[in-house]
Amino acid sequence: MSAIRAGGLAGQVSTSPSVLEAHSHGEAMEAACLPAAVVFARKTEDVATVLRACHAHAVPLVAFGAGTSVEGHVTPAEQAISLDLSEMTAIVGMNPEDLDCRVQAGLTRQALNAQIRDTGLFFPVDPGGEATLGGMCATRASGTAAVRYGTMKENVLGLTVVLATGEVIRTGGRVRKSSTGYDLTSLFIGSEGTLGIITEVQLRLHGRPEALSAAVCQFADLNDAVRTAIEIIQCGIPISRVELLDDVQMAASIRYSKLDGYQDLTTLFFEFGGAPASVQEQVAAVEAIALSNNGLAFAWADTAEERTRLWKARHDAFWAAKAIEPTARVISTDCIVPISKLGELIAGVREDIAASGLRVPLLGHVGDGNFHSLIITDDTPAGHARALELDRRIVHRALALGGSCSGEHGVGMGKLEFLETEHGAGTLAVMRALKHAMDPLNILNPGKLLPPGPLYQG
Amino acid sequence: MSAIRAGGLAGQVSTSPSVLEAHSHGEAMEAACLPAAVVFARKTEDVATVLRACHAHAVPLVAFGAGTSVEGHVTPAEQAISLDLSEMTAIVGMNPEDLDCRVQAGLTRQALNAQIRDTGLFFPVDPGGEATLGGMCATRASGTAAVRYGTMKENVLGLTVVLATGEVIRTGGRVRKSSTGYDLTSLFIGSEGTLGIITEVQLRLHGRPEALSAAVCQFADLNDAVRTAIEIIQCGIPISRVELLDDVQMAASIRYSKLDGYQDLTTLFFEFGGAPASVQEQVAAVEAIALSNNGLAFAWADTAEERTRLWKARHDAFWAAKAIEPTARVISTDCIVPISKLGELIAGVREDIAASGLRVPLLGHVGDGNFHSLIITDDTPAGHARALELDRRIVHRALALGGSCSGEHGVGMGKLEFLETEHGAGTLAVMRALKHAMDPLNILNPGKLLPPGPLYQG
Numbered sequence: 001m002s003a004i005r006a007g008g009l010a011g012q013v014s015t016s017p018s019v020l021e022a023h024s025h026g027e028a029m030e031a032a033c034l035p036a037a038v039v040f041a042r043k044t045e046d047v048a049t050v051l052r053a054c055h056a057h058a059v060p061l062v063a064f065g066a067g068t069s070v071e072g073h074v075t076p077a078e079q080a081i082s083l084d085l086s087e088m089t090a091i092v093g094m095n096p097e098d099l100d101c102r103v104q105a106g107l108t109r110q111a112l113n114a115q116i117r118d119t120g121l122f123f124p125v126d127p128g129g130e131a132t133l134g135g136m137c138a139t140r141a142s143g144t145a146a147v148r149y150g151t152m153k154e155n156v157l158g159l160t161v162v163l164a165t166g167e168v169i170r171t172g173g174r175v176r177k178s179s180t181g182y183d184l185t186s187l188f189i190g191s192e193g194t195l196g197i198i199t200e201v202q203l204r205l206h207g208r209p210e211a212l213s214a215a216v217c218q219f220a221d222l223n224d225a226v227r228t229a230i231e232i233i234q235c236g237i238p239i240s241r242v243e244l245l246d247d248v249q250m251a252a253s254i255r256y257s258k259l260d261g262y263q264d265l266t267t268l269f270f271e272f273g274g275a276p277a278s279v280q281e282q283v284a285a286v287e288a289i290a291l292s293n294n295g296l297a298f299a300w301a302d303t304a305e306e307r308t309r310l311w312k313a314r315h316d317a318f319w320a321a322k323a324i325e326p327t328a329r330v331i332s333t334d335c336i337v338p339i340s341k342l343g344e345l346i347a348g349v350r351e352d353i354a355a356s357g358l359r360v361p362l363l364g365h366v367g368d369g370n371f372h373s374l375i376i377t378d379d380t381p382a383g384h385a386r387a388l389e390l391d392r393r394i395v396h397r398a399l400a401l402g403g404s405c406s407g408e409h410g411v412g413m414g415k416l417e418f419l420e421t422e423h424g425a426g427t428l429a430v431m432r433a434l435k436h437a438m439d440p441l442n443i444l445n446p447g448k449l450l451p452p453g454p455l456y457q458g
Numbered sequence: 459m460s461a462i463r464a465g466g467l468a469g470q471v472s473t474s475p476s477v478l479e480a481h482s483h484g485e486a487m488e489a490a491c492l493p494a495a496v497v498f499a500r501k502t503e504d505v506a507t508v509l510r511a512c513h514a515h516a517v518p519l520v521a522f523g524a525g526t527s528v529e530g531h532v533t534p535a536e537q538a539i540s541l542d543l544s545e546m547t548a549i550v551g552m553n554p555e556d557l558d559c560r561v562q563a564g565l566t567r568q569a570l571n572a573q574i575r576d577t578g579l580f581f582p583v584d585p586g587g588e589a590t591l592g593g594m595c596a597t598r599a600s601g602t603a604a605v606r607y608g609t610m611k612e613n614v615l616g617l618t619v620v621l622a623t624g625e626v627i628r629t630g631g632r633v634r635k636s637s638t639g640y641d642l643t644s645l646f647i648g649s650e651g652t653l654g655i656i657t658e659v660q661l662r663l664h665g666r667p668e669a670l671s672a673a674v675c676q677f678a679d680l681n682d683a684v685r686t687a688i689e690i691i692q693c694g695i696p697i698s699r700v701e702l703l704d705d706v707q708m709a710a711s712i713r714y715s716k717l718d719g720y721q722d723l724t725t726l727f728f729e730f731g732g733a734p735a736s737v738q739e740q741v742a743a744v745e746a747i748a749l750s751n752n753g754l755a756f757a758w759a760d761t762a763e764e765r766t767r768l769w770k771a772r773h774d775a776f777w778a779a780k781a782i783e784p785t786a787r788v789i790s791t792d793c794i795v796p797i798s799k800l801g802e803l804i805a806g807v808r809e810d811i812a813a814s815g816l817r818v819p820l821l822g823h824v825g826d827g828n829f830h831s832l833i834i835t836d837d838t839p840a841g842h843a844r845a846l847e848l849d850r851r852i853v854h855r856a857l858a859l860g861g862s863c864s865g866e867h868g869v870g871m872g873k874l875e876f877l878e879t880e881h882g883a884g885t886l887a888v889m890r891a892l893k894h895a896m897d898p899l900n901i902l903n904p905g906k907l908l909p910p911g912p913l914y915q916g
Binding site: 055095096097098099100139140141142146150151153154163164165167168169170171173174175176177178179180181182183184186187189190191195206207209230233234235236237238274275276277278280281282285334336337338339340368369370402403404405406407408409410411415418419422423424426427428430431433434435436437438439440441449450456457458 | 513553554555556557558597598599600604608609611612621622623625626627628629631632633634635636637638639640641642644645647648649653664665667688691692693694695696732733734735736738739740743792794795796797798826827828860861862863864865866867868869873876877880881882884885886888889891892893894895896897898899907908914915916
């Protein structure tokens with residue numbers, strides 16, 4: 001710590017118990033661990049100062065943004081420094097004519113969108129929490145708009161990264177494409193703070209659609225809803241969002257968000273955006289697909305207020321689930337499969353849920369093949385164990401169908417056990433070789449993303 | 459070679475002079491170099507056999523597909539094995555319901571699209587030559603459709619890769635997104651055969667648009683044409699293609715492709731695709747933008763024949779340029795800049811062209827900020843030197859405007875000298891550390907992509 005204080009950051013270091021506690025965990029159920037100290041960075045050079053000190057003394061370091069991780073990413077290793085980037089919130093470059101901007105890593109996407117509203121542009125990636133853009137890079141986040149706009153991977157042009165030694169590099173740039181060298185930007189996106197600390201992000205922005213429309217359609221049979229989503233994607237309809245809430249989730253959301261007029265049935269929420277005629281065309285095509293799959297009547301939300309009300313209900317689904325049993329814990333799965341396998345997966349998952357005796361609303365980004373089971377369980381070790389056991393069954397079903405254990409939440413500590421089954425031992429050995437090349441002292445977020453094992457040696 | 463023959467590949471090895479010559483170069487002007495032998499792989503295991511032998515004897519290896527590289531990627535190092543993948547042309551998996559397929563690396567995109575035509579799906583990335591999909595991965599290729607569909611980076615879900623040791627790994631998968639581990643797929647895409655040999659590719663497919671339309675608009679002033687393209691992108695119009703041919707290129711194309719009725723003026727070629735009302739809406743919006751920027755009348759191509767004729771003329775632009783002086787050499791630049799800088803760059807480039815005394819048609823993927831100067835020069839060392847000198851000036855202009863020296867052709871040997879200026883020494887040191895971790899013997903396409911220099915050491 002003396003090296004960090006000597007580096008001019010004395011006023012930015014805290015060891016107060018409340019600050020340490022706030023940085024001891026994210027939103028996962030994994031055990032918390034207090035950091036040795038928290039350093040609040042204000043600029044890239046602060047991060048470099050901290051990393052130089054950590055490197056010199058082989059002290060582990062974990063980055064902390066908004067603390068919204070649900071897989072234990074931000075939980076410190078023993079005696080680690082927690083490096084808080086949440087004060088790094090500046091927009092450092094804005095190029096509306098090129099549809100891009102550069103931000104510090106601690107800015108949240110909500111704050112960014114509020115600040116750039118008058119440009120007519122917006123950043124579309126929308127994970128559930130009020131996450132920072134740096135954290136969203138580190139976990140390769142996505143959300144409800146990925147079906148149209150892609151994930152962080154498709155929406156980041158370049159980065160500033162502080163390496164394990166404290167050296168600062170830039171990756172990518174401002175061009176829309178380039179074929180010059182290894183794609184380091186993509187390597188750091190999703191690397192969960194294990195290869196370097198992202199301090200600035202060059203983001204792609206998008207024009208706000210000229211016209212927007214939203215609708216809801218309910219289904220007596222979940223398979224019909226899934227089939228509807230699949231056919232929308234297969235027809236190439238450029239839908240902005242298509243989200244599924246099953247009957248259990250819908251019942252909770254009707255109660256929590258006062259969605260009068262809806263039934264406790266599986267429901268698809270749709271959003272359409274674009275030029276006016278294109279939106280009308282999308283709506284007509286989607287309505288036809290939904291009705292041909294036994295969808296009950298389409299309910300429209302053409303006013304901004306009604307659209308906001310509906311989509312707020314979708315975004316509040318987690319809280320609606322939590323309100324089912326206010327003292328319980330809600331643990332979310334995050335599987336994804338090729339979309340043609342989604343019906344089969346969900347049918348199996350519902351069997352697992354029934355066998356578990358737990359209450360588990362389902363909701364998800366059904367256009368991507370990604371969904372969350374919100375496992376409601378006692379907030380006790382035994383309750384956690386039951387939830388984890390169900391999560392494991394669901395993950396193994398998804399992997400057996402060619403899927404992935406996480407569509408958007410990341411690995412952290414929570415999904416480590418599935419990585420070898422998902423990727424194979426040889427692929428993990430390559431990942432470990434890259435990690436070793438970038439961080440041989442293993443000071444960057446040790447214990448996350450990669451389970452221990454052999455390194456590929458060329 | 460004995461190890462390769464002993465590995466069961468005796469019948470797939472050639473040292474005949476004509477085969478060696480055909481594998482001694484791509485389409486670049488860099489000096490050719492004969493390989494020690496050419497091995498024709500038929501399956502991933504053949505590639506593994508060859509690499510195990512190369513690794514055991516520290517023999518360099520370069521992959522060869524269609525030989526369409528224009529930057530020297532496929533030119534062998536001294537005494538290298540050239541591994542020809544052009545017989546690996548199978549479609550090994552087809553999932554129309556998920557809009558994906560898996561192909562061997564030697565299949566060309568034209569052959570793929572011909573074979574999957576009856577599915578209603580297509581693969582959109584279209585570099586100029588009849589390149590293999592493995593080569594397109596290795597160079598992070600794009601083409602005229604990138605403005606709508608993205609590059610190889612956005613259209614590959616996963617890979618099979620043979621590592622330097624001969625070990626076979628799979629990266630990515632079939633899901634549309636995932637947050638589990640380092641993005642090895644993106645790392646191999648654009649790695650130019652220096653980290654591993656790609657043998658299979660999981661591709662994203664797209665639905666053929668229901669409606670298609672094409673148009674041409676001519677401009678007296680090049681800046682007006684560039685401005686038109688910029689405004690189309692800024693308005694978020696989902697145009698399928700927007701290509702610029704300057705007056706010099708247009709004159710050549712009118713002669714070569716018999717484009718009667720057009721003038722020797724800067725011209726934009728447009729393609730629109732989607733559902734019918736959306737196409738009409740796009741067309742109307744683009745026509746309004748073009749006319750407001752002093753575009754002369756829109757010429758329509760609504761029939762399939764006329765569309766094909768126009769776009770064939772665009773795709774034949776290189777040959778039209780070559781026909782200006784049939785004995786000359788045509789050397790293409792490949793700069794890209796943020797689109798707002800494109801007008802400034804092209805103005806500067808035209809000054810450089812005038813000062814050079816060379817004849818240089820310009821054409822490009824103007825919606826991405828990427829364009830090619832087709833430098834026509836004597837096919838002599840002195841002619842090459844003059845062309846390279848002009849290329850250098852153009853690249854340095856692009857880099858000074860925040861651009862990249864290659865939008866889609868890659869680094870190979872031809873762009874090595876620009877990498878440090880473009881990325882910075884620290885970033886290159888990281889790339890070298892990754893290369894060293896994957897291929898410490900430096901047998902995978904040595905001398906390409908990365909100029910020599912220090913390795914990052916964490």
